[in-house]
Amino acid sequence: MSIMRLIPYPPGIIVGGEIIFKGRDLLKVTEEEIRHVRGSQIAMIFQEPTTSLNPVLTVKLQLAESLMLHRGLDKQAAGEEAVKLLEIVGIPDAARKAEGYPHQFSGGMQQRVMMAMALSCNPELLIADEPTTSVDVTVQAQLLELIDNLRSQFGTAVILITHNLGMVARYVDRVNVMYAGRLMETGPTDAIFAEPRHPYTIGLIASVPRLDLPRKRKLFVIEGLPPNLARLPQGCPFHPRCVYALDRCRQEKPELLEVGKNHYSACFRSGELGDKRGLMDER
Amino acid sequence: MRDDALVNVENLVMYFPVTAGLMRRRVADVKAVDGVSFYVRKGETLGLVGESGCGKTTTGRCILRLYKITAGNVYFKGKNLAEMGGKELRSMRRHMQLIFQDPYASLDPRMTAGDIIGEPLQVHNLVQGREYQEQIDELLRLVELEPRMAVRYPHEFSGGQRQRIGIARALAVRPDFIVCDEPVSALDVSIQTQVITLLMRLREELKLTYLFIAHDLSVVRHISDRVAVMYLGKIMEITDSDELYDNPLNPYTQALLSAVPIPDPVVDRQRKRILLTGDVPSPINPPSGCHFNPRCHMVIDICKEEEPELRNIGGEHWVACHRA
Ligand SMILES: Nc1ncnc2c1ncn2[C@@H]1O[C@H](COP(=O)(O)OP(=O)(O)OP(=O)(O)O)[C@@H](O)[C@H]1O
Ligand code: SF4
Ligand SMILES: [Mg+2]
Numbered sequence: 001m002s003i004m005r006l007i008p009y010p011p012g013i014i015v016g017g018e019i020i021f022k023g024r025d026l027l028k029v030t031e032e033e034i035r036h037v038r039g040s041q042i043a044m045i046f047q048e049p050t051t052s053l054n055p056v057l058t059v060k061l062q063l064a065e066s067l068m069l070h071r072g073l074d075k076q077a078a079g080e081e082a083v084k085l086l087e088i089v090g091i092p093d094a095a096r097k098a099e100g101y102p103h104q105f106s107g108g109m110q111q112r113v114m115m116a117m118a119l120s121c122n123p124e125l126l127i128a129d130e131p132t133t134s135v136d137v138t139v140q141a142q143l144l145e146l147i148d149n150l151r152s153q154f155g156t157a158v159i160l161i162t163h164n165l166g167m168v169a170r171y172v173d174r175v176n177v178m179y180a181g182r183l184m185e186t187g188p189t190d191a192i193f194a195e196p197r198h199p200y201t202i203g204l205i206a207s208v209p210r211l212d213l214p215r216k217r218k219l220f221v222i223e224g225l226p227p228n229l230a231r232l233p234q235g236c237p238f239h240p241r242c243v244y245a246l247d248r249c250r251q252e253k254p255e256l257l258e259v260g261k262n263h264y265s266a267c268f269r270s271g272e273l274g275d276k277r278g279l280m281d282e283r
Numbered sequence: 284m285r286d287d288a289l290v291n292v293e294n295l296v297m298y299f300p301v302t303a304g305l306m307r308r309r310v311a312d313v314k315a316v317d318g319v320s321f322y323v324r325k326g327e328t329l330g331l332v333g334e335s336g337c338g339k340t341t342t343g344r345c346i347l348r349l350y351k352i353t354a355g356n357v358y359f360k361g362k363n364l365a366e367m368g369g370k371e372l373r374s375m376r377r378h379m380q381l382i383f384q385d386p387y388a389s390l391d392p393r394m395t396a397g398d399i400i401g402e403p404l405q406v407h408n409l410v411q412g413r414e415y416q417e418q419i420d421e422l423l424r425l426v427e428l429e430p431r432m433a434v435r436y437p438h439e440f441s442g443g444q445r446q447r448i449g450i451a452r453a454l455a456v457r458p459d460f461i462v463c464d465e466p467v468s469a470l471d472v473s474i475q476t477q478v479i480t481l482l483m484r485l486r487e488e489l490k491l492t493y494l495f496i497a498h499d500l501s502v503v504r505h506i507s508d509r510v511a512v513m514y515l516g517k518i519m520e521i522t523d524s525d526e527l528y529d530n531p532l533n534p535y536t537q538a539l540l541s542a543v544p545i546p547d548p549v550v551d552r553q554r555k556r557i558l559l560t561g562d563v564p565s566p567i568n569p570p571s572g573c574h575f576n577p578r579c580h581m582v583i584d585i586c587k588e589e590e591p592e593l594r595n596i597g598g599e600h601w602v603a604c605h606r607a
Contacts, residue, residue, distance in 0.1 A: 092561065107335070108562050136334035137498060138559045141542035145558060163472050166501075166544030169551050189548050205546065207476040209505035211528050212545050219505070221480050222473040225441050241473075 021125070043118035044127040045111075052114065053102040059086070059113050060098035063120055070121035085116040089146060108139035115146060126150070129161045144171055165208055169193060174262075177201045180227035180237035183256065187263030197265040197273050199242045236267070244269050288322035288358070289460055289492050290346060295319045295355035297341050301567060314566050315341040317516035318355070320593065323460070328486065328493040330507030330524070332500055332539070334563055337513045339496045343462040346494065347379050348372055359460070377407055380453035382446075384465035389449055390437040396423075396448050397433030403455045422451040426481060443474035447481070454489070464496045479506055500543045504528065509599060512536045515574040516566055518593055521601040532596070532607040534581040573605065581606050 021042065026034060054062055063082035067073045073081060086094035089112040102110060118126060128147060148171055151158050160172055168175055168189065175192045177185040177200065185198035196202045206220035224241035233240055239249040248268055256264040259271070267273070285291065296319075298312035316338040323329045331339050345352050348364045357364045359375060367375065383389040390399055397419045404410050410418055420430035426447040437445055446466060453461055463482065467475040483506060485491060497503045503510055504524045511521040512535065520533040531537045538557040545551045559578045564570055570577050576586040585605050593603040 090560070106562050136563065137500070137542045138334065138538055139562060142558060142560070164544075165472075165546035166551070169546045169548040170544035193546070193548055204472060207473060208546055209479075209501040210545055210547070211501050211504060211540065211543060212547075212550055215504060215524050219476050219480060221476050223477070225443070226471050226474065 041121075041123055042125045042127065043121060043123035045114050045118050045129065053110065053117070055102055058099055058101055059105070063098075063113075063116055066117060066120040082116075082120075085119055086113070088119065089113075089115045090142065091116075108136060108143075111139070111143055112146075115143070119150070122154075123156060125157045125159065127159045127161070130163070147171075165204060177204075180232055181229060182237055183266065184238065185263075185265045185267075186256070187260065187265075191260055191263045195260065195263075195274070197259045197263070197270040198267045199244050199269070199273065200238050201265075202273065203243075244273070285322050285324070287324045289325040289360060290323040290494070291356075291358040292322070292342075292346065293320050293356040293358070295342065295345055295357065296353045297338075297345050297350060298353045311567050314516050314569060316345060317566075317569070319513075319516070319518050321511055321518065321521055323492055323494060325459075325492055326486075326490055327509070328495050328507045330503035330510040331494060331496045331513060332498060332503045332510060333513035334498060334539075336563060336566065338516045338566070339498075339513055340464055342513070343381070343464050343494055343496055347376065347381055347462060349381075377456050378458050379460045379462070380456065380458040382449055382453050382461060382463045382466045384468050387437070387442075387445065387469075390445060392437050395434050395436055396428075396440070399437070399448060400433075400451045400455055403452060407456055409456065418455070422455055425454065425485070426451045441474075442470050443477055446470065446478055450478075450481070450485070454485070457489075458491070460492045460494070462494045462496065465498070466495075467502065468497060468499065475502070482506065500539060512539065515563065515569050517574050517603065518601075519575065519603050521593075521599070523599055526598075526600060530600075532600070532602045533604045534579050534606070535575045538578075538580070573603075 053059075057065075060079060060082045063085060064075065064078035067078040067081050068075065071078075071081075083095050083098050086098055091097055091109060091112055097105075102113065105113060126147065144167065147158060147160075150156050160167065162168060172189055175185075175187065175189050176183055177192070177198065179200050185192065185196065185201045192201060193205065196205055200222075203220055203222040207222055209219060210217075222241055227237055233250070235251050236242070236245070236249045236254050239245040242249065246268065252268075254266045254268050256266045257270060259265045295316055297316040298314055300309045301311040301313060302308060303310045319338075319342060321329065331342065333339055341350070344350055346357050346359075346364075348357070348367070352365055355365065359379065362375065364372065364375060394402070397416075400422050401415055401419050404415060404418060419433055423430050423433060428444060428447055428451070432440075437448070440448065450466075466482065467478050470478060479502065482493070486493060493506075495503060495506050504527060507524050509521060510524050510527050512519045512533065514535050520531065520536045522530075527536070528540065531540055534557075538559050541555060541557045542559075545554070557580055561578050564574075564577065570587075572585070572587045572589055573579070573582075573591050576582050579586065581604075583605065589605070591603045591605045593601050595601050596607065
């Protein structure tokens, strides 16, 4: 949302930092410029398709409007392109379905309409925010495959925001692990799973059940409550739930440190936390 | 019927009427559950998985007899609940409880945690005087909350804590059987593991039997001894939880499994993928023959005409498919 500058102000303000997109800081460009970027270069798929589609316009009209605005097509061409987009995202019988209203689509199909909306502006960056929680597992798989195909076909960059570690393992190249609004660990997907270095990442990976491992395996439990963003503790935000916390963690905020190739972790003890199995047994 | 079954469901059917017009004329039926049979042994956990709308919640609620079921039998401790009513049903219900998905919606915001947990004790007249408070303290400790929290209201708790209150309330009447309907789906990942671990501990300590409903296959398999896979009101396969991953026989089970990524990129890359096309059809007008046939990658002619029966193929492995 911050990247898109869609945080309503007030109450939300982006306090600092830079958001560099194609060499320009998006926090510094004018409102008009950002609108252009939002519409034509960066697209976002929100969690709830129902809240972001217009209920009183047919799907075709919504798509066509966006196409006329962002690609400068005339009405006729935009209508044809709209149907083509619905075909690309896998809506059967697209020409007929396009004349329908959003509520006539099932949840999974609404997600696809959202995808088509996002594609209508040929985005260079697609932000998919948990695109899938309200949809079925098999439909969700179809959707992510679709996003993945677009990525490889058109070179669209994708930011996938999710709490599903399986999804991360299957679909992303690099991972940012966030906790309490801060970056805890970042690195190539394979490295993050094979050699996680931050206690939060290590805990998360050890805490989820896996289909391929013996069912009776004991899950690691990250104790405590999720962070209260209004009252973050001093020091490392994860320290109240961390089994490796030292006195230092309660006072100082750890910076991101290099722990491998393109792999960084914000933890004072990352250097010692090399082998995750050894780690879990230590408890 | 099995001797060791605590719950035995036979050909359960639950249709909801679809009405139209001023006279609320019945024009069709939502075939939410359409001929389902399974058993749950005492002390066992049976998982129930399937996509949204396939009838999991309805099945659970039918077992608890929260609906007047359309057809079929539900035996609990050998007694047929389908034929029961009034007082007899109410006294049976004390032994069966429900844990909901949404701890927000299921707790009365104007009641304290203590009263929420204690209410079933009063309704069923199970305790008197001092004992009431003691029981509530005990229940709170059981779900790893502190007795002093009894005076707080639901909004003062986190999502995970609210789910613990829901669990304590379900346990208050000392049930034998609990239907857990998506008990962790609404929670943070780290909190999910806390609640799953709690439910598993309680099962051992209190010798509980669960029907565990969820759409997350990894979670269901972890907590369940056996898993039943549902699709459009039907059971497609029931099998031992380990067998489920090693030897799924129904094509829908296979597709469902392959849609669940394994959180390990190296392992996940090597798995076979089956991508389904289309959406789940409407339960008002399910496809003829095998309900899964329009999306099935193994479909043959007979699948479109004849419905496959759920049959035992050895051990405790049951499968409904013409090709299995
Ligand atoms: N009280 C009701 N009246 C009418 N239709 C209903 C009712 N309850 C459920 N249904 C319908 O019955 C079907 C099965 O619903 P059910 O809630 O059992 O599915 P579910 O498997 O629990 O789905 P989910 O994963 O979304 O919770 C759905 O099509 C639903 O719309
Ligand atoms: S019976 Fe036919 S359609 Fe149904 S799952 Fe088996 S192969 Fe597929
Ligand atoms: Mg349900």
